[in-house]
Amino acid sequence: xxxxxxxxxxxxxxxxxxxxxxxxxxxxxxxxxxxxxxxxxxxxxxxxxxxxxxxxxxxxxxxxxxxxxxxxxxxxxxxxxxxxxxxxxxxxxxxxxxxxxxxxxxxxxxxxxxxxxxxxxxxxxxxxxxxxxxxxxxxxxxxxxxxxxxxxxxxxxxxxxxxxxxxxxxxxx
Amino acid sequence: xxxxxxxxxxxxxxxxxxxxxxxxxxxxxxxxxxxxxxxxxxxxxxxxxxxxxxxxxxxxxxxxxxxxxxxxxxxxxxxxxxxxxxxxxxxxxxxxxxxxxxxxxxxxxxxxxxxxxxxxxxxxxxxxxxxxxxxxxxxxxxxxxxxxxxxx
Ligand SMILES: [Cu+2]
Numbered sequence: 001x002x003x004x005x006x007x008x009x010x011x012x013x014x015x016x017x018x019x020x021x022x023x024x025x026x027x028x029x030x031x032x033x034x035x036x037x038x039x040x041x042x043x044x045x046x047x048x049x050x051x052x053x054x055x056x057x058x059x060x061x062x063x064x065x066x067x068x069x070x071x072x073x074x075x076x077x078x079x080x081x082x083x084x085x086x087x088x089x090x091x092x093x094x095x096x097x098x099x100x101x102x103x104x105x106x107x108x109x110x111x112x113x114x115x116x117x118x119x120x121x122x123x124x125x126x127x128x129x130x131x132x133x134x135x136x137x138x139x140x141x142x143x144x145x146x147x148x149x150x151x152x153x154x155x156x157x158x159x160x161x162x163x164x165x166x167x168x169x170x171x172x173x
Numbered sequence: 174x175x176x177x178x179x180x181x182x183x184x185x186x187x188x189x190x191x192x193x194x195x196x197x198x199x200x201x202x203x204x205x206x207x208x209x210x211x212x213x214x215x216x217x218x219x220x221x222x223x224x225x226x227x228x229x230x231x232x233x234x235x236x237x238x239x240x241x242x243x244x245x246x247x248x249x250x251x252x253x254x255x256x257x258x259x260x261x262x263x264x265x266x267x268x269x270x271x272x273x274x275x276x277x278x279x280x281x282x283x284x285x286x287x288x289x290x291x292x293x294x295x296x297x298x299x300x301x302x303x304x305x306x307x308x309x310x311x312x313x314x315x316x317x318x319x320x321x322x323x324x325x
Contacts, residue, residue, distance in 0.1 A: 083231050090315070
């Protein structure tokens with residue numbers, strides 16, 4: 001039993017570190033840099049999204065974190081026993097899990113489509129060779145603004161979830 | 174689709190590596206099945222605890238002897254005498270048995286009916302009252318805790 005738990009915890013924590021770290025890194029460093037780069041910004045984003053497959057990476061690490069977390073939650077809670085859910089750690093892990101699930105849904109349904117649309121726009125611009133049309137510039141701008149706003153909530157909620165998860169075992173009520 | 178495939182294959186890998194590691198841990202964990210030669214000549218105390226749900230709480234229930242049927246029974250031992258605690262998983266949930274202050278820790282059990290035991294003794298300097306509990310997050314708070322007394 002110990003072996004499976006060690007593997008699940010390793011996956012959960014390593015993938016979680018990559019997920020939260022990347023979300024915060026994007027918000028605090030990538031996004032402002034892209035803004036300052038001017039015309040090179042969209043090009044950078046296109047490379048990040050299309051060639052480096054940033055959305056795929058985020059999708060994979062968030063899915064791994066959530067899936068391994070569900071297994072761990074199920075095991076620790078004895079199959080969702082209320083006696084466990086209502087303890088301090090139970091409340092901490094349940095709260096952290098629910099917040100993380102909301103963030104996962106935001107990433108999947110709100111961030112991923114926008115990132116993909118941004119990559120597609122970048123491809124279109126690259127294909128024509130010329131400068132982007134005003135419509136393309138406007139759409140890129142809107143997408144960027146939306147992703148920043150959503151990404152900010154994503155990073156804040158993920159940090160809340162992370163703190164809950166990291167401290168849950170010490171919660172007392 | 175690709176992502177789903179990727180996720181599923183990684184999970185399959187987790188289970189495979191996990192079961193491999195599991196086998197490794199079982200063989201590499203002598204406390205689960207102590208070598209007869211390493212056992213002290215005479216066993217002072219033998220306690221058997223079975224995990225269970227009682228009145229909406231997770232608990233240990235004594236099995237056999239004076240603690241039979243007692244929820245989270247108080248266990249006692251004389252310093253210097255060896256103690257064997259046998260843990261039976263009675264509910265199919267993830268559990269173990271630990272006395273932090275005495276360095277007592279069994280492997281985790283998850284299958285219903287699985288058992289493990291651990292033999293240990295406390296020195297005179299360790300006389301006192303200790304908490305025994307399940308180390309799975311939240312289980313101690315959910316009720317899996319009792320007292321272990323070492324008499325001088
Ligand atoms: Cu337990």
